[in-house]
Amino acid sequence: MSEANRELILVGVDNAAFPPLLEVLEEREIIEAGQLRLLDEEESEVDPQVFANRNVPVESLEKFRFEPEHVVVLLKSGAAAQAALAAAETAGAWVVDAADNTRGDESVILVHPLLNTADIAAAERRVLAMPGAGAAMVAEALLPLRDQLQGVEVTLNQPVSALGKSAVDAMAAQTARMFNGQEAEIDPAIGHRLAFNHLSSAEAPLASGHNLGELALIHDLRRLLGEQIAMDATINTASVFHGQLANLRVVMKEETEAEKVSARLRNGARLKMTERPSAQQAVGGEETLVGRLRQSLLSPKQVNFCAASDNLRRDLAMNCAQVAHLLLKNY
Structure with missing residues (x-):
C-alpha cells in the first residue's frame, strides 16, 4: 500500500504534546488532512481540530476500528489507551507508545529517531515505545560521548508540562489565585504547590529513595546508550510551564580535557553549543542546547555540562512525528 493511502491515528487530544505534534506534522507535510484521524474517549466532548486548514473531527476511541494500514500514536495512558493498544496490535497496525503504556515490557523496542531506528526492522511486535522527554534529550546530548562514557549522573529540572496537561492547568489556576491574594489549591496527588515553587520530587519516593520517574529515566538511558554505562538520576520539578534543563556529570573511561569533550559535542x-543554556531559550527550537562545559574539580576523568530543550515540541512531538513518518513510508 502506498504512503498516500495510509492513515495516522492520534489518540489523546487532551495531551499537552498534542498541539505541538499537530504543528510539526503540518509544517513538515508528513501527512495530508485526509490521512489524519483523531480519537479520544467517548465521554469526552472535544471540538474538531484544525489541521492544514481543515476541521478534523475527534472520533470515539471505543467505537473506532483499527486496520493494518494504520499507524497509531498513543499520547495518553490508562485503561482506554491500553485497550486501544491491544486492539490496534491485534488488527496488525503499527503502534507508537508515547505515554508509557508499555513501560517495563522488554518485548517492545524503545526507539529514538537519532539513535536506533534500524532496530525497527527486527522488532518482535508492531509496537514501539518512545523515550520520555528527559531521556530523549539526555541521550542526544550524550551520544557523541557514548563510546568513552564510564558513568553519568543526571539532575533533570523538568517543567510542569512533564506532569501532564492537568498539572499545567493547576499551576495556571494557582498562579492566578496567588496574584489575586488568594490561597492556592494544592493537588493532593502531588502534595505541593506547583506555582512559584521548585520541587525536589513530584512523586512519592520508593524504598530506595528514588521515585518511579527517576528509575524510568535511568532505564530508558541504559536501553538507548548501553547497559555498560553506570547511571544515576534525580528529577526536580521547576515552576515553569515548558522547557527542560539537565545538569550532567559525566565520568569518562580515561582522563579527558574539557576541550576535547567540547569538540565532540560541537559535532x-x-x-x-551555547555559553549558558536556558530552558526558555530552548522553547520553540528544534535543537538541544549544550553548554556550561567545565572540568570537574572532583576528578580529572569527570566533565560537567548542561543541556536544555523544548520537552514538548523537540523531545516528544518531533520525535513522534519522525518515527510515525518512517513507519508510514517504509513499514
Whole structure:
C-alpha cells in the first residue's frame, strides 16, 4: 500500500504534546488532512481540530476500528489507551507508545529517531515505545560521548508540562489565585504547590529513595546508550510551564580535557553549543542546547555540562512525528 493511502491515528487530544505534534506534522507535510484521524474517549466532548486548514473531527476511541494500514500514536495512558493498544496490535497496525503504556515490557523496542531506528526492522511486535522527554534529550546530548562514557549522573529540572496537561492547568489556576491574594489549591496527588515553587520530587519516593520517574529515566538511558554505562538520576520539578534543563556529570573511561569533550559535542547531531543554556531559550527550537562545559574539580576523568530543550515540541512531538513518518513510508 502506498504512503498516500495510509492513515495516522492520534489518540489523546487532551495531551499537552498534542498541539505541538499537530504543528510539526503540518509544517513538515508528513501527512495530508485526509490521512489524519483523531480519537479520544467517548465521554469526552472535544471540538474538531484544525489541521492544514481543515476541521478534523475527534472520533470515539471505543467505537473506532483499527486496520493494518494504520499507524497509531498513543499520547495518553490508562485503561482506554491500553485497550486501544491491544486492539490496534491485534488488527496488525503499527503502534507508537508515547505515554508509557508499555513501560517495563522488554518485548517492545524503545526507539529514538537519532539513535536506533534500524532496530525497527527486527522488532518482535508492531509496537514501539518512545523515550520520555528527559531521556530523549539526555541521550542526544550524550551520544557523541557514548563510546568513552564510564558513568553519568543526571539532575533533570523538568517543567510542569512533564506532569501532564492537568498539572499545567493547576499551576495556571494557582498562579492566578496567588496574584489575586488568594490561597492556592494544592493537588493532593502531588502534595505541593506547583506555582512559584521548585520541587525536589513530584512523586512519592520508593524504598530506595528514588521515585518511579527517576528509575524510568535511568532505564530508558541504559536501553538507548548501553547497559555498560553506570547511571544515576534525580528529577526536580521547576515552576515553569515548558522547557527542560539537565545538569550532567559525566565520568569518562580515561582522563579527558574539557576541550576535547567540547569538540565532540560541537559535532553532535541536533546539538547547539551555547555559553549558558536556558530552558526558555530552548522553547520553540528544534535543537538541544549544550553548554556550561567545565572540568570537574572532583576528578580529572569527570566533565560537567548542561543541556536544555523544548520537552514538548523537540523531545516528544518531533520525535513522534519522525518515527510515525518512517513507519508510514517504509513499514
